[in-house]
Amino acid sequence: MALLLEFLQTLKNTVVDVLPILSIILGFQLLVIRKPIPHIKQVSFGFIYVLIGLTLFLLGLEKALFPLGKMMAEQLTAPEFIHQGAKVLTTVHWSDYAWVYVFAAAIGFSTTIAEPSLIAVAIKAEEVSGGAINANSLRISVAIGVSVGIALGSYRIVVGHPLHYYIITGYVIVVIQTFYCPKLLVPLAYDSGGVTTSTVTVPLVAALGLGLASTIPGRSPLIDGFGLIAFASLFSIIAVMTYAQLTHAKAHKIERKVEKRQRIKINKRKLRQKKQEADQTSNDINQQDKQDR
Amino acid sequence: MNQQLIVFFKALLGSCKDLLPIVLVIAFFQFVVLQQAMPNIGDILVGLALVVLGLTFFIYGLEMGLFPIGESMAQAFAKKGSINWLLTFAFCLGFGTTVAEPSLIAVAKEAATVAAAGGMISNTLEAQLSYANGLRYTVAFAVGFAISIGVLRIIRGWPIQYLILGGYVVVVLMTIIAPSWIIGIAYDSGAVTTSTITVPLVTALGVGLASAIKGRNPMIDGFGLIAFASLTPMVFVMIYGMVIN
Numbered sequence: 001m002a003l004l005l006e007f008l009q010t011l012k013n014t015v016v017d018v019l020p021i022l023s024i025i026l027g028f029q030l031l032v033i034r035k036p037i038p039h040i041k042q043v044s045f046g047f048i049y050v051l052i053g054l055t056l057f058l059l060g061l062e063k064a065l066f067p068l069g070k071m072m073a074e075q076l077t078a079p080e081f082i083h084q085g086a087k088v089l090t091t092v093h094w095s096d097y098a099w100v101y102v103f104a105a106a107i108g109f110s111t112t113i114a115e116p117s118l119i120a121v122a123i124k125a126e127e128v129s130g131g132a133i134n135a136n137s138l139r140i141s142v143a144i145g146v147s148v149g150i151a152l153g154s155y156r157i158v159v160g161h162p163l164h165y166y167i168i169t170g171y172v173i174v175v176i177q178t179f180y181c182p183k184l185l186v187p188l189a190y191d192s193g194g195v196t197t198s199t200v201t202v203p204l205v206a207a208l209g210l211g212l213a214s215t216i217p218g219r220s221p222l223i224d225g226f227g228l229i230a231f232a233s234l235f236s237i238i239a240v241m242t243y244a245q246l247t248h249a250k251a252h253k254i255e256r257k258v259e260k261r262q263r264i265k266i267n268k269r270k271l272r273q274k275k276q277e278a279d280q281t282s283n284d285i286n287q288q289d290k291q292d293r
Numbered sequence: 294m295n296q297q298l299i300v301f302f303k304a305l306l307g308s309c310k311d312l313l314p315i316v317l318v319i320a321f322f323q324f325v326v327l328q329q330a331m332p333n334i335g336d337i338l339v340g341l342a343l344v345v346l347g348l349t350f351f352i353y354g355l356e357m358g359l360f361p362i363g364e365s366m367a368q369a370f371a372k373k374g375s376i377n378w379l380l381t382f383a384f385c386l387g388f389g390t391t392v393a394e395p396s397l398i399a400v401a402k403e404a405a406t407v408a409a410a411g412g413m414i415s416n417t418l419e420a421q422l423s424y425a426n427g428l429r430y431t432v433a434f435a436v437g438f439a440i441s442i443g444v445l446r447i448i449r450g451w452p453i454q455y456l457i458l459g460g461y462v463v464v465v466l467m468t469i470i471a472p473s474w475i476i477g478i479a480y481d482s483g484a485v486t487t488s489t490i491t492v493p494l495v496t497a498l499g500v501g502l503a504s505a506i507k508g509r510n511p512m513i514d515g516f517g518l519i520a521f522a523s524l525t526p527m528v529f530v531m532i533y534g535m536v537i538n
Contacts, residue, residue, distance in 0.1 A: 003339070013395075018490055020389040025362065028382050033369045039361060046358015053350025054489060056343045064340025065315060068332075072322050081327075099326055106321075110314030114344075116351050117492035119311070121519075123352075124360070124496050128511045163477055164468045171461045178454050184510075187453050187517035191496075194487050194523030200315075202396055202485060226477030229485060233523065 010062075011055045018051060057116065061200065069107065070207040076100050077211035094158050097212075101151045104208060108150035108232060111201040112143035118195050125188055133188070137243065142192050145239025146232045150205060153231035157212045160219060163227045170234040177241040185244035193237040205229060301349070308348040312341065355493050363497025364504075371505035376448060383444040386498075387522060388437030390491040397432055400485055401425040404478045413474060413537065428533060432482050435529035439521035440495065446517070447502045450509060453517045460524045467531040475534030482530050483523040495519060 029037055037043055075081055076099055112118060122135035156166055178186060205228050213224040323329055331337065370379045391397060405414075405421040405428070414420045446456060468476055487495075495518045503515035 017393055017395065017488070020393050021386070021490060021494065024382075024385045024389045025366070028378075028385070029366065029369075032378050032382070033366070033373065035369060037362065038365050043358045043362050046354040046356070046361070048358075049350045049354025050358055050490065051354075053347045053352070053354055056347030057351060058347070060340040060343030060345075060347055062340075064337040064344065065319070068319055068323070068337065072319065072327065075327055076322070103318075103322060103326075106318040107315075110318045113314050114311045114348070116348060117487065117489045119348075119352060120355055120359075120493035121496055121516075123355070124493075124500060125512075125516070128500055128515060163480065167480060168465050168468070171465065175458055175461065178458065184512050187513060187515075187520065190453065190457055190520030191516045191518070194483070194519040195492055198396070198485075198487065198492070199489050224477075226481050228481075230477075230480035230483065233483070 007055065007059055010059045011051070014051055014055045014058070018047075022047075054116075058199070061203075065200075066203055069204040072103065073204065073208040073211045076103050077208070077215050079215055094155060097154070097158050100154055100158075100208075100212065104154040105147040105151040107204055107208070108201070109143045109147035111204055112146045112196055112236075113139060114200050115196060115198060116200075117198050118142060118192070121188075121191060121195050129184075133185075137247075138188075138192070138240065141239045141243035142196055142236045145192075145236035146196050146201065148239070149231040149233075149235030150208075150228055152235070153228040154208065154212060156227070156231075157209060157219060157224050158216060160216075160224070163230070167230060167234060170231075170238065174234070174237055174241070177238065177245070181241045181244050182248045185240070189237050189240035189244060192240045193233040196233055196236045201232065202229060205232065301353075304349045304352060305345065308345045308352070311348060312345055316341065351489075359490070359493040360497045363494045364501030367498050367501025368505045371502060376445075379444060379448075380441045383440040383498075384437040386437075386491075386495070387440035388433045390488060390494075391436040392429060392433035394485075394488050396485045396488070397429060397482070398425075400478070400482060401428040401432075404428055407474060407478070408537075413472075424537070427537075428478075428482075428530065431529050431533045432526045435525040436487075436522045438529075439525040440518055442525075443499065443518040443521040444502065446521075447499060447509060447514050448506065450514060453513075453520070457517075457520055457524060460521075460528070464524070464527050464531075467528060470535070471531040472534050472538050475531055479527045479530035479534065483525075483527040487519055487522055492519060495522070 029035070077097075081099075118139055119135075122138045125133045125138060126135040152166070156163065181189065209224075209226070209228040213219045320331075323331060366382075370382065402421075402425050405425040408414050408424055409416045409421050414424050442456075446453065471479070496516070499518045500511045500515035503509040503511040503513075509515075
């Protein structure tokens with residue numbers, strides 16, 4: 001019963017979130033386009049499914065994963081865990097936080113795999129590319145990017161370097177990669193940066209950043225707690241471009257192999273032709289010889 | 294009916310696979326690293342079942358509802374041929390979906406406490422509220438602006454990298470002159486703005502437009518709208534910080 005009540009409450013919140021989108025779509029469809037929506041029944045059922053799905057998803061996250069994940073982030077960053085016994089930290093060494101980096105990487109990877117908006121973009125990319133881009137490989141490369149990004153972001157909070165040095169370096173890497181990345185995948189890579197961090201990742205990552213910044217001496221949770229999400233989105237761009245370059249290299253290899261095979265075939269054919277021609281000419285010469293005699 | 298059930302179960306299984314990594318990570322850290330028992334295991338199992346079911350429904354509805362409507366509207370606008378209406382629609386979509394975004398509201402509130410603690414604004418509830426609202430409208434305006442620019446880019450066929458890389462240069466230059474307390478918030482606000490319902494809709498809009506307009510490649514021109522939506526808020530929030538200063 002309590003669960004049902006919670007469900008209805010979450011459903012109400014989701015509907016309120018969706019209302020502006022729905023009214024914009026309906027308003028433009030009716031007033032500007034002035035045509036009935038094609039497949040209205042199927043589309044409305046789709047919308048209802050999305051609403052129910054999102055509601056169940058959020059409810060489940062609140063019940064199962066968020067409390068546990070947030071508690072873990074707090075426990076892993078607590079002084080008691082870092083310096084067995086010591087209640088207050090006086091000095092920190094970045095290597096004391098090894099488990100935090102492992103946790104950051106693991107939680108970044110696993111939450112990205114479950115991120116619904118990334119699933120949506122991956123499905124669309126696979127559809128548009130006619131299967132040349134595999135939805136799962138795209139998601140895994142984004143997840144690797146997020147895990148590296150969040151681990152590095154936690155390291156930054158521990159050592160206290162300024163955020164913008166890292167971000168600007170990341171931008172420089174993105175700029176360089178853009179020139180070497182296959183053109184077909186550049187927009188998708190840029191997009192994946194914005195998509196990675198939403199419903200599942202943000203609450204857990206924010207808890208981690210806050211936990212780190214509030215326990216390490218000299219860090220302010222208000223200033224150093226921010227920035228992890230920016231890391232995640234930047235590194236997923238880099239990861240997707242790297243994936244694109246790797247698969248591109250592979251595609252090139254296959255292409256080259258095919259070309260080579262064709263070239264061999266052509267060469268053989270040419271050889272055969274030459275041989276035939278040579279035979280022909282020698283025959284001709286023989287015949288001429290005979291005639292001369 | 295039977296076949297539909299099979300499809301549904303396959304989707305359910307797919308969602309289980311999507312969720313498996315999180316379960317493994319949490320179990321590993323709980324039992325091996327922190328060495329604690331799982332608290333109220335019943336609640337967690339119910340929650341996991343809900344997440345799996347929810348993800349399945351969401352993906353189902355995505356292909357039935359959100360993708361088709363995004364694409365059909367894009368095609369209708371392309372047929373109508375009115376760029377102004379299309380840009381207005383794009384702006385409304387960006388602004389409307391962002392202004393009510395719960396994660397943005399949360400970030401704006403937090404940012405207001407930062408600013409108050411840093412002495413940037415007076416430490417009253419009223420000042421904090423107006424600051425948070427200002428931030429929210431700034432980000433929403435930035436996203437609306439971004440989607441319109443992105444749509445214009447699809448229509449005109451501008452290459453995306455110059456626009457995005459140019460945007461990066463602006464962000465870097467702004468970082469140098471913007472007050473330091475706004476930078477973290479500005480960088481993060483870029484990533485939190487795009488919600489779970491906006492992303493599929495905007496993606497479908499872009500791909501639909503690129504396939505409806507002659508000479509555009511849906512792969513090259515269709516994607517990229519979200520990239521704009523996560524870049525412009527950084528710039529606009531930094532401007533907001535400079536104005537407040």
